[in-house]
Amino acid sequence: MPKQICWEDVEVGSEMPPVSKVGTSRSLVEFAGASGDFNPLHYEDDFAKAQGVGNPIIHGQCKRGWLSHLVMNFVGDEGTLKKLSCQFRGMDYPRKMKTMGEPFDGETWWCKGKVTKKYVQDGEHFVDCEIWVENAKGEKTTPGAATVILPSRGKK
Numbered sequence: 001m002p003k004q005i006c007w008e009d010v011e012v013g014s015e016m017p018p019v020s021k022v023g024t025s026r027s028l029v030e031f032a033g034a035s036g037d038f039n040p041l042h043y044e045d046d047f048a049k050a051q052g053v054g055n056p057i058i059h060g061q062c063k064r065g066w067l068s069h070l071v072m073n074f075v076g077d078e079g080t081l082k083k084l085s086c087q088f089r090g091m092d093y094p095r096k097m098k099t100m101g102e103p104f105d106g107e108t109w110w111c112k113g114k115v116t117k118k119y120v121q122d123g124e125h126f127v128d129c130e131i132w133v134e135n136a137k138g139e140k141t142t143p144g145a146a147t148v149i150l151p152s153r154g155k156k
Helices: 026-033 043-050 059-077
Strands: 020-021 079-087 108-119 124-134 140-149
Touching: 020 059, 043 059, 059 079, 059 108, 059 124, 059 140, 079 108, 079 124
Parallel strands: none
Antiparallel strands: 020 108, 079 140, 108 124, 124 140
């Protein structure tokens, strides 16, 4: 189990441990079932082409979930996520499936972040972070921000 990070452990510019993600056509089906988002933009080739995006794309809310995973890994069990936002700025295309459980080789996305501000407010130890989903080309397709509360070693 990872060690709990505390407010004193981070500085402005500190990077969050990155999280890798693989989006597949199968994961789009799973996400659609879990979220109820059955927009054909996420599974129908002809519809996606007609909409001008070329191929089915990964759900924006799925990428928001990826960023939540990144932030929750960072704050640990004793931290609190106060606010998370993101913008869907680029199209991300899933890998097709080779077998029932194995995708073809293809793109891996990285969820990354860094600390932009530290402060104490009302006795709580806040950290603001820039977060993003980055594609294999290094483009930030889903930029965002998060505010978290971290435990402090000085607070009993």
